[in-house]
Structures are given as structure tokens and as C-alpha cells.
Amino acid sequence: MSEEAVNTGPLPVVPFLKGAGTNDPYLEGQECAACFAIFLGERATCAKCGARNQLRAKRLSARGKLYSYSIVYRSFPGIDVPYISAIVDLEGGGTVKGNLIDLEPDPENISFDMPVDVVFGDALGRKDREGNRYISYFFKPAV
Amino acid sequence: MSDVYVVGVDMIKFGRFPDRTVPQIGAEAALMALDDAGLTIQDMQALYCGNLGQANAMVGQRILQEIGQTGIGVVNCANACATGATAFREAWMSIKAGVFDCVLAVGVEQMGKGLLGGAGGGAGIPKEGLLGSGTMPAVFAEAGMEHTRKYGTTFEQFAKVSVKNHHHSTLNPKAMYQIETPLDMVMNAEMISYPNTKLMCSVNVDGSAAAVLVSEKKAKELGLGRAVRIKASVLASDPYTDRDLVMPDVNAVTRIAAKQAYEMAGVSAADIDLVELHDCFATAEILHYENLGLCADGEAGRMIDEGEVALGGRIPVNVSGGLLSKGHPLGATGIANIYEVCTHLRGEGGHRQVSGARLGLTHVIGLGSACAIHILEKVA
Numbered sequence: 001m002s003e004e005a006v007n008t009g010p011l012p013v014v015p016f017l018k019g020a021g022t023n024d025p026y027l028e029g030q031e032c033a034a035c036f037a038i039f040l041g042e043r044a045t046c047a048k049c050g051a052r053n054q055l056r057a058k059r060l061s062a063r064g065k066l067y068s069y070s071i072v073y074r075s076f077p078g079i080d081v082p083y084i085s086a087i088v089d090l091e092g093g094g095t096v097k098g099n100l101i102d103l104e105p106d107p108e109n110i111s112f113d114m115p116v117d118v119v120f121g122d123a124l125g126r127k128d129r130e131g132n133r134y135i136s137y138f139f140k141p142a143v
Numbered sequence: 144m145s146d147v148y149v150v151g152v153d154m155i156k157f158g159r160f161p162d163r164t165v166p167q168i169g170a171e172a173a174l175m176a177l178d179d180a181g182l183t184i185q186d187m188q189a190l191y192c193g194n195l196g197q198a199n200a201m202v203g204q205r206i207l208q209e210i211g212q213t214g215i216g217v218v219n220c221a222n223a224c225a226t227g228a229t230a231f232r233e234a235w236m237s238i239k240a241g242v243f244d245c246v247l248a249v250g251v252e253q254m255g256k257g258l259l260g261g262a263g264g265g266a267g268i269p270k271e272g273l274l275g276s277g278t279m280p281a282v283f284a285e286a287g288m289e290h291t292r293k294y295g296t297t298f299e300q301f302a303k304v305s306v307k308n309h310h311h312s313t314l315n316p317k318a319m320y321q322i323e324t325p326l327d328m329v330m331n332a333e334m335i336s337y338p339n340t341k342l343m344c345s346v347n348v349d350g351s352a353a354a355v356l357v358s359e360k361k362a363k364e365l366g367l368g369r370a371v372r373i374k375a376s377v378l379a380s381d382p383y384t385d386r387d388l389v390m391p392d393v394n395a396v397t398r399i400a401a402k403q404a405y406e407m408a409g410v411s412a413a414d415i416d417l418v419e420l421h422d423c424f425a426t427a428e429i430l431h432y433e434n435l436g437l438c439a440d441g442e443a444g445r446m447i448d449e450g451e452v453a454l455g456g457r458i459p460v461n462v463s464g465g466l467l468s469k470g471h472p473l474g475a476t477g478i479a480n481i482y483e484v485c486t487h488l489r490g491e492g493g494h495r496q497v498s499g500a501r502l503g504l505t506h507v508i509g510l511g512s513a514c515a516i517h518i519l520e521k522v523a
Contacts, residue, residue: 013267013274039388048383068292068390070284071337072276076261076269085275085336087285087390095386097275107337112292126268134268 010135013123016040018059020135025120026062027137029094030055038094061091062118063142071105080124086139088116100139115142147238148362148522149371151180152486154352154479156317157470160253163349165197166205169251172351172475173210176247180355181365184211187355188243193220193230193250194474206249221474223509224423225378226250227352228477232515234356235376244358250479251351252472259347260510280336280344280424282510286393287338287426293441296429298338300444302329304425305343305467307453312464314454314495319348319470329425343425348470352478354485367522371485374408374502374518381512393427396514397434397506404516405436410502412436415518417487417497418458419480420506422465427508432460435506435516454495462487462495480505481517488521 009021019025029038032055037048045052067087075081086100100116103109116139123134153175160168169192177183184207192203198221207217222229227250234248260279261271271277290296306326312318324342332340362370379400384392405411412435420435422428432443437458438451446452452460463469463483466476484503486492492500501521508514 011267013270037383037385047388067386068285068288070276070281070288070339071334072272072278072281073337074258074280074333074335075272075276075278076258079272081272083272083276085281085285087275087386089386095389097389099273099275107298123268124273126273128266128268136273 010122010133013134013136015042017135017137025135027060027096027118029058029060031058031093040094040096060094064088064090064116064118065113066100066110066116067095067112069100069110071107084110088139098137098139102140116140117142144239145241145358145360147235147373148357148359149354149373149481149485149519150357150362150365150369151176151178151182151355152353152482153179154317154475154482155350157319157348157350157472160349165194165202165251165253166209168253168349169194169202169206169249169351170209172251172353173206173247173249176353176355182245182355184213186245187213187215187247189215189237189246190217191220191230191234191246191248192217193226193477194252195221195223195226196252196254202251203249222513223511224421224473225477225507225509225513225515226474227479228505228507228515228517229378229513231354231478231481231517232376232378235373238356238358244361246356247353248356248478249351249353250475250477252474253349254347254472256347276336278336279510280339282391283424283427284336284339285390286430287424290430290443294444296444299326299330300447301338301425301429302326302340302343303447304422304428305329307447308422308461308465308467309342311454311462311495312468314493315464315469318464318468319346320468339424339426343467345423345466345471346468348472350470350472350475350479352475352482354478354481369489370522371488372520372522374410374520375404375516377404377407377516379403379514391510391512393508393510393512394430394434396512397431397508400514400516401435404504404518408518410518415458415502415504416500417462417484417503418460418506419463419483420460421508422461422467423471423508425467428460428465431506435504454497459497462497477505477507477515480507481519484519488519
């Protein structure tokens with residue numbers, strides 16, 4: 001990646017995607033030091049136990065298992081269908097929703113608990129009003 | 144504390160009324176409920192109004208501007224798809240607290256067509272179709288697939304819910320649709336979000352429903368002949384569960400509300416004669432058989448297979464046609480469900496009458512999440 005790309009490189013699609021402009025992007029959770037619940041996105045108070053100021057950043061695993069899904073055939077105008085909307089439980093904690101890619105969207109090909117990897121890439125060419133590119137996360141069947 | 148009674152309740156036939164205003168649509172049901180009670184707007188001491196689409200636009204006051212500006216207090220409620228039930232519950236609470244003897248609750252909604260929901264708003268770029276889907280058909284498909292994961296529930300079993308509810312609606316002249324949809328028609332309809340086909344998604348319609356609630360003292364004055372007693376009114380929010388903030392958990396919130404409602408009413412699920420539950424999608428109805436205790440966990444697929452939840456079955460569910468075919472005007476739904484149950488308890492259900500109905504339960508879910516449950520009892 002060029003020096004310029006690092007400086008003006010893609011923005012993270014969500015605040016809990018860290019390292020968007022680097023070679024080492026990852027998802028970050030917030031773990032409660034009191035009850036170990038894991039949240040996506042920064043917060044001051046734990047929604048599980050109510051502890052205040054006990055949340056600590058935690059790098060989430062890039063490996064997980066498919067918990068549930070739907071195959072989306074009808075979406076808003078301009079959005080490519082069909083695609084798999086997936087709920088993934090990450091190893092070591094944290095649940096994330098995203099697109100499951102590199103898999104023909106057919107229930108025959110999808111099994112609960114199938115292992116998946118979290119991968120990072122361009123946000124399907126979507127740009128904001130200022131023309132900024134974004135980096136997103138996706139799930140792929142684990143090799 | 145006084146028991147609280149419904150003495151007037153009605154709904155308009157659901158449909159699409161683009162040329163009417165939200166207050167006009169709400170006013171129609173309000174007047175129908177007042178007529179049903181044999182009362183007038185001058186008898187009402189407060190109005191509790193539920194509407195989502197114009198939640199910041201004083202819909203309750205604008206209804207009074209249509210039917211009588213008597214100067215009573217108005218509360219406008221918004222609570223997603225639990226909006227109407229929340230307004231009804233606020234009305235119930237005002238009488239339970241001894242503040243009023245006679246109040247009006249109205250739920251009303253005017254809807255566009257098309258998908259509701261969508262993944263992630265906020266800054267940056269649109270997230271729908273990038274970080275999965277936040278459309279309602281997909282969210283409730285994922286909730287249904289969790290049931291498939293646990294119990295092997297099939298696409299066909301989910302589809303049977305829609306066959307049943309569409310069949311029920313052929314007996315309900317106030318439903319949006321009165322059309323039979325056989326299983327192959329449901330399963331071969333356009334797939335929206337697997338496993339929900341178009342016929343397994345609730346219908347976006349315009350509609351309104353209203354109820355007159357009174358204290359025991361007032362009910363006795365008016366005569367208890369057609370009165371319905373409110374045995375339980377419960378509202379719950381989503382408790383913390385591991386995936387709730389990523390995959391809304393409609394199960395835990397319903398189980399909290401159901402447990403409280405049965406305790407408040409002093410009854411069990413086995414005592415209930417009919418249920419109107421939140422079938423926003425066919426997948427959702429299956430979950431709630433178990434969440435409401437109508438069967439044991441893992442038995443919901445068998446219940447729909449064996450027809451236990453059909454009219455004439457052990458515990459008929461959504462004999463109105465449900466949100467799937469009667470239609471789902473968000474703010475009106477919670478009171479329309481109450482109208483349906485009251486109609487059966489009064490023995491006025493016509494061709495779809497659940498015979499011998501004495502106790503009925505209504506359930507709604509507002510995603511985000513709110514669950515409201517009411518248990519209603521025949522009096523006379």
C-alpha cells in the first residue's frame with residue numbers, strides 16, 4: 001500500500017472496524033471488566049450489568065461460526081440481490097452481523113455453525129458525498 | 144383497585160386511504176367505539192392515542208379537532224409496533240390508578256407500500272446489503288432460522304402459518320384481504336427474505352381501531368352485558384441477552400411479558416381460548432407459540448402441522464387473519480387485536496366465532512423492543 005493510500009485511505013464502514021487504512025484491519029469490541037459482556041461500539045455503561053466505566057477495548061477474533069442467516073432477495077433500490085445476511089458468533093466472544101460472501105446463496109450450501117473467517121475489503125464501491133472510499137468487513141467460509 | 148372494563152371497541156376495515164388524513168382515519172374508529180359503548184366524546188375524561196408515522200404531530204388532539212374539542216387531556220404514544228397496545232395500556236393504567244372512570248384509546252396508522260427497516264443509518268455510506276440486512280423481512284427471517292437451528296423447523300412449516308391466517312381472514316370482512324392462499328401458492332410466491340416469501344410478510348395498510356375503557360363503577364352503571372374485563376395488562380422491554388443488540392431477541396421480551404401477564408390474570412396458558420399474536424412475518428408466529436406457553440419449547444412446528452392453532456383447533460391463533468392478511472397498520476394493530484378478542488368474548492365473531500370463548504390474549508412486539516400483552520375475560 002502506498003504512503004498516500006495510508007494517509008488518505010479508506011474510512012471504516014463502522015466505528016468498531018479499526019485499522020482501516022493499514023494492512024491489519026480488525027474488529028474491536030468493548031468488554032465489560034465486571035461481567036465480560038462484549039459490545040460493538042464505544043459506550044460508558046454496561047447494558048448487561050450496569051457497571052460504569054468498566055468497558056475495555058478488546059480485539060475480536062477474525063474467526064467465527066454462523067449462528068443464523070437469511071437470504072435476501074428483495075432489498076432497497078440499487079442493492080444487489082440475492083445475498084446472505086449472516087449472524088456470526090466470533091471465537092472468544094462477540095456477535096456480528098454482515099454479508100456472507102463467496103458462497104452461492106442457497107440454503108443447501110449453508111449450515112448452522114459452519115466456520116467462517118472475517119475478511120476486509122472495499123465497501124462494494126460505495127462512497128460518501130465527499131467521495132471517500134470505505135473499507136468493510138465480510139464473512140467467508142473458512143478454508 | 145378497580146377492575147377495568149372495555150365497554151366499546153371497534154376497528155375500521157383495513158385498506159389504503161391515501162386521500163384521507165391520519166386524524167380522519169383515527170376519528171372514524173373513535174366514533175365507532177363510542178357508538179359501540181353508547182357514549183359520546185363528552186363522556187370521555189382523557190384520550191390515549193397511538194400513532195407512529197406522525198409521532199411528533201399531535202395526532203390525538205387532531206382527532207379531537209375532528210370529533211369534539213372537549214378540552215380533555217391527550218397523551219400521544221409511539222412504541223414501534225406496540226404503539227396501539229401501549230396507548231391502550233396507558234388508558235388502563237389511568238383508570239387503575241383511580242384518576243379517571245371513562246377514557247378513550249385510539250390507534251391509527253397510514254402506511255406507504257414497501258419494505259420497512261434497513262441496516263444501519265448514521266454517517267458514512269448506506270449499510271443495507273453491505274453489513275447484512277436490516278429490513279424487517281430479513282430480521283424476522285433470521286429469528287425464524289434460529290428456531291430452525293434449534294428444532295429443525297422447515298420452510299413448509301413457516302409457510303403453513305400464512306395458509307392458516309389467510310384462510311381465517313376469508314371469514315373476517317374487516318380484513319384487508321379475504322383470499323385463500325394454498326401452501327404451494329405461499330411457498331412459490333416471490334421470495335423476499337428466505338424463508339419469508341411475499342405471502343409470509345404482513346400487509347402494509349392504513350387502519351384504525353379504538354376502545355372505551357371504564358372503571359368497575361362506571362361499567363355497572365352502563366350495564367355489564369357486553370363488557371369485557373381486562374385481566375392483565377403488561378408491557379416489557381428487551382432484557383439483555385447475548386445477541387440482542389445485533390439480532391433483536393423477540394423471544395426473551397415476550398417471555399417476560401407473558402409470565403407477568405399470566406401471573407396478573409391468575410391464569411395459565413392452558414386457560415386461554417384464543418390468541419391474537421404478532422405475526423408480522425410467518426416466521427415470527429411460530430416463535431410465539433412457545434414464547435406465550437401455548438406449547439412446550441420445540442413443539443411449535445408440530446402445532447402448526449396438526450392444526451392446533453387453526454379455528455376449531457385446541458387454541459386458535461389469529462382467527463382475524465392476523466397481520467399477514469388482516470393487515471398491519473403499525474399504530475392501530477395493538478387495539479385491533481383487542482377488538483378481535485373482545486368480539487369473540489362477546490359472542491359476536493360470526494362465521495369465525497371461537498365457540499365458548501371466555502378468555503383471550505393479545506400480543507404485540509415493537510422491534511427495538513417492546514412487548515405488550517393483554518388478557519381479556521368475558522363478563523356476562
